Amino acid sequence: MSKSMKALIAAFLVLACSCSKDALNPGPVNTQIKSNVTSQLAAHFVGEHFGGGIIFYLDSAGQHGLIADETDLGEYTWRPDNIITITGATKTGLGSGKSNTRKIIRSQGMSGTYAALACINSTKAGYTDWYLPSKGELKALYFRRAVIGGFSLTEYWSSTEVNGNSADYAAWTQSFDTGGEGNNYKYASLPIRAIRSF
Numbered sequence: 001m002s003k004s005m006k007a008l009i010a011a012f013l014v015l016a017c018s019c020s021k022d023a024l025n026p027g028p029v030n031t032q033i034k035s036n037v038t039s040q041l042a043a044h045f046v047g048e049h050f051g052g053g054i055i056f057y058l059d060s061a062g063q064h065g066l067i068a069d070e071t072d073l074g075e076y077t078w079r080p081d082n083i084i085t086i087t088g089a090t091k092t093g094l095g096s097g098k099s100n101t102r103k104i105i106r107s108q109g110m111s112g113t114y115a116a117l118a119c120i121n122s123t124k125a126g127y128t129d130w131y132l133p134s135k136g137e138l139k140a141l142y143f144r145r146a147v148i149g150g151f152s153l154t155e156y157w158s159s160t161e162v163n164g165n166s167a168d169y170a171a172w173t174q175s176f177d178t179g180g181e182g183n184n185y186k187y188a189s190l191p192i193r194a195i196r197s198f
Helices: 003-024 028-042 097-108 115-120 135-143
Strands: 053-058 065-068 074-076 155-161 170-175 181-185 190-192 195-197
Touching: 053 135, 053 195, 065 135, 074 115, 097 115, 097 155, 115 155, 115 190, 135 155, 135 170, 155 181
Parallel strands: 155 190
Antiparallel strands: 053 065, 065 195, 074 190, 155 170, 170 181
């Protein structure tokens, strides 16, 4: 056998061994696939009973979202009796109900009974981080009302105060009858549904 033929066979064997080694041990690609499968298996879904209530909103990864209590906490006024304040709780978007609720509590105090205080005092299902949903969160809750259930066909309080000249006496509401958004006097007694995030 000629030297060139031997060299060609040796090069072929090296190449074949190299390929089979890579095929048996593809390295980080396998890890990535495993990670993606694990993430998909761990994802949550809207309507799932989880974290003390029912999931009604999820982020795009399906890992974090908002949970609604399965029942109303009752009917409450937005503010305590004889307290008229501008709380600054004017955020409207998803994820802003918790900060709104904190602002309301700081402004209106820990005594008496009112919507935001009833939510943070809730210990439903053993959780202590419930809060009054923002205007946007309450709208999302309305759109998922069929999977949550138990709502009255009336207005519900949000944690979002009306901005501007009406801030001292009005806050935003969501109708679970017509689907319309509105506002009402803070002394009105309306039902509330607490939520929490995960």
